[in-house]
Amino acid sequence: MELNEKQIQILEVAEKLFAENGFDGTSVRQISKEADVNVAMISYYFGSKEKMLEALLGYRMADFKIQLKSILSKEISYPEKIDEIVAFVVMRIHKNRRTHKIVNFEYSKDSRSINFEKYLQQKDENYRVIEAFVKNGQKEGVFSKKVNIPLIVPTIMGTYFHFYYNKRFYTSLHNLTDEISLDEFVHTILTKHIQQTIKALLTYAD
């Protein structure tokens, strides 16, 4: 789907409001007002509110596989590769945290009739790349064979998102006062914690 400037402008406002107040908690009138366009433009450009969300998914979930694969082709040690993969995934989901939040919530609903193809595709690619990486490490005797590979990604992403969803709790626990120090915390301390966790898990012998 080709998007012009105005469409992207609308999508970015929608992303912000959906993440802040939920899909159902945001009205198309709010979006149109904040994006400074007429209400009818949303139907005109996207067809409906739901299809607008689908367009947002397509817009945000692009170019994931390529970047992840370029990390894996590097000639560095296995622990270093874990560090790079985790750092990349955390950076990526932190950048797209708003869209992920919307998806996390809307996707788990039974009712909604939204097409999550783009999101699931990225999830699938993410899983396959990591599965191949871990199996390689196991074959070379670097990683433990007792690890449940499909649950590695939930541990990485889950740790980040639980932190993010409860950021009001954890920022007060860590004395993070503004948005900048939160970004910094994510890219240093939180990333390091997840790297440490995954490295420990993959080398742990019960």
Next chain:
Amino acid sequence: MELNEKQIQILEVAEKLFAENGFDGTSVRQISKEADVNVAMISYYFGSKEKMLEALLGYRMADFKIQLKSILSKEISYPEKIDEIVAFVVMRIHKNRRTHKIVNFEYSKDSRSINFEKYLQQKDENYRVIEAFVKNGQKEGVFSKKVNIPLIVPTIMGTYFHFYYNKRFYTSLHNLTDEISLDEFVHTILTKHIQQTIKALLTYAD
């Protein structure tokens, strides 16, 4: 707050619908219809839709601290204690997953004016108990001192919730066909994975 049978009946229907379709995605008329009471009963009993959610929090977040503390008083080894703590926390959040889901989403909104005291209290208790446990293990030389203690709980709960929020994806990955096998998976494989992760993290030497 004292709750009579009818109020509990309403709250349990509300919990189910809120978790399925979101707070904003659920109407009081839906709740009243499914709970087989008149719409006005919700205002009559709880005052408003938002206060009904607060009542649900109070109802679901009780008796957490006592149960967790009784585990810690057991005379078992540190790794065994980790296993028991993780199993308890996972069992508990899985049982209350619907309410946690509602909170996870509503709490991270800036707009909403809901009182999350009961939820935050449980979170705080959970953190303090685990902090004390880990520090004890560190003092005795069993646990690594490089661990970021406030991020242990996000790793436990985050792994569970990321799995739960993407259950449609992971159940197809694990070939889980019905609700029973999902329950079983959570209490065996997923719990074991998280136990393994936390034990590895706490004993990992970089």
Next chain:
DNA sequence: TAATTAATTAAACAAACGTTTAATTTAAAC
């Protein structure tokens, strides 16, 4: 420049929203 397509608008649409009202039925207390 004229014709055609795209973009933008204000107004209207029916449906659904949370909450309140006032009347009625049921239960408890005396």
Next chain:
DNA sequence: GTTTAAATTAAACGTTTGTTTAATTAATTA
């Protein structure tokens, strides 16, 4: 059995919802 309080009801309240309409303006093409 009468009085008082609690529970339940159908109907109405004013807003807000997503979407559509039909008219107008702007941009592109011929």
